[in-house]
Amino acid sequence: MSTLEEYRTRIRENDKQLLRLIRERFSIADKMAEVKQSKGLPIIDTDAEQSALSNLAHAARELGLSTEFARRFGELLIEETIRVEEQGKPRQSKDQLLKEVVELALRLSSKGERVTRFEIGEPNFPASPQVIQGLTETFRKKKIVGYGPAAGLPELRRALADELNVEHDTEIEPDQILITPGGRFGIFASIAGFVSQIERVVIPQPAWPAYEECVDFIKGRVIPLNTTLEERWEIDVGKLETELRKGARMLILNTPSNPTGKIISKSKFEEIIELAQRYEALVLSDEVYDKYVRARAPSILESGRENYIYVNSFSKQFSLTGWRIAYLVTTKENAMRIKRVIQTVATCVPEFIQNAALVAIKKGRREAQRNINAIMKKVELTCRELGKIDVSFYRPDGTFYVFPRANKPNFDSVRFAKQLLEQHRVSISPGQAFGNYPAFFRLAVSLPAAKIPGAVKAIGKAIDAWSL
Incomplete structure (x- = not known):
């Protein structure tokens, strides 16, 4: 047998031994799953994962191996262990x-x-006639071309930069802006571009479930930071710092918030951004409801920091939800990284959609704001009607959502939502979709004002009749 073949034989034996140890590890994981289930514990324990990765890195250094290899190996083991346990x-x-x-x-x-x-x-007002006209004009003049730039049309990015610079007193350049096929995709591209497997993402809750879905998809780790109605949905900065100190790759903020309508105060927002900077966590700031406000919300664009990705959309402002167009603002370096995700997954947003969005910015803003103001009045009406039934809620600072809590013990909003729809033909969103909030439900005030009193009355009647 040649020396080369001897080495190969030894490697094969080592591989077998390694697989035997991994099999034993999976057997232990099976037993751990039984213990967790008996104690009502979650399968994923992010602190235990970080400890395991730290131990592997320490062992790698002692053995003269690459700590980066040890991390990748550890991440694979952890993912497979979870698969076994689940x-x-x-x-x-x-x-x-x-x-x-x-x-x-x-x-x-x-x-x-x-x-x-x-x-x-989804806003219930139509896209403005100017936007529709801009779209049809694009077709009429045959301005439909092939593939466009992955970052978006230069003239649209320039228009957005000019508008944002006036609004926020900034010096944003078009190369810092990316046009994406919807806000959800912009959030996914941002997370996929910066968060690796098992890296931690802190998400204050209750929160739009798409954040968690995107993190789960790339096998990151969601670290929920629960807020409460009793504390007026305020983020506990001390608890946030504890999680950031453990090592978080990203912090996701949404102000005004879907579902609570909470606006983070300017002073607290600045404190949170400072913490993220200190612990080197990238801030993803979702500000798609920034025009649905009673008082101006703080913006990451005004923070003077560079560790951010700003998200906004044409969907809610101009009622272009099905058109799928949104935009990101970040540093030029970050933009290049996210652009690679866009190129790989979506290529580009169709240019005729971007041309219509450009018309929306130039000609549709005033009408859109009138429609938004009308929706905000319906939110006020909804709050008045909710005051007549057995719920507690925070009067929203912005958005077109209200997030009431039914004042009933052992309330299950998933079951309640189905019963309400089947018995009263009123549909709501269960609180469990936004985090661990079984007693809550979300109302999206995007329906005709005339229907609101009767719908809220039906909800109140169903709550009064609620029993397990």
């Missing part, structure tokens, strides 16, 4: 809780039933 116990998607209500409402509507839609986060 066998037969699939994770429930929070996003799916929302989709189930929407699908049931659509099924009933398709049968001719009249359903009052309090669950869908």
Whole structure:
């Protein structure tokens, strides 16, 4: 046998021994899963994962191995261990809780039933005639071309930069802006571009479930930071610092918040951004509801920092939800990194959609704001009606959402949402979709004002009749 073949034989034996040890590790993981289940503990323990990775890095240094290799090896082991522990116990998607209500409402509507839609986060005003005209003009003049730039049309990015610089007193350049196929994709591209497997992402909750879905998709780790109605949905800065100190790759902020309508105060916002800077966490600031406000919300663009990605969208401001167009603002270096995700997954946003968005900025802003103001009045009406039923809630600072809590013990908003839809033909979003909030539900005030009193009254009646 040649020396080379001897080496290969030894490697094969080492590989077998390694697999035996891994099999033993999975056997231990099976037993751990049983213990966790008996104690009602979650499968994923992010602190234990970080400890395991730290131990592997220490062992690698002692053995003269690459700590980067040790990390990659550890991440693979952890993911496989979780897969073993979760066998037969699939994770429930929070996003799916929302989709189930929407699908049931659509099924009933398709049968001719009249359903009052309090669950869908979509403005009920139409796109402005100027925007529609801009779209048809693009077709008429045959300005439809092939693939466009992955970052977006230069003239749209320039218009956005000019508008943002006036609004926020900044010096944003077009190369810092990326046009994305919707806000959700912009958030996904940002997370996919910067968060690696097992890296931690801190998300104050309650929160839009898409954040968690995106982090889970790339096998990152969601670190929920719970807030409460009693504390007026304020972020506990001390608890946030504790999580950031442990090592977080990203912090996601949403102000005004979906679902609570909470606006983070300027002083607290600055304190949070300072903490993120200190612990080198990238801040993803979702500000798509910044025009749905009673008082101006703080913006990451005015922070003077560079560790950020700003997200905004044409969907909510101009009622272009189905058109799928949004935009990001970040540093030029970060933009190049995110652009690679866009190129790989989406290529570009269709240019005729971007041309229509350009018209929206130039000609549709005034009408859009009138429509937004009308929706905000409906939010006020909803709050007045909610004051007549057995719920507690925070009067929203912004957005077109209200997040009430039913004042009933052992309330289950998933079950309640289905019963309400089946018995009263009113659809709402269950609180569990936004975090550990089973007693809460979200109302999206995007329905005609005339329907609001009757729908809220039906909700109150169903709450009064609630029992397990």
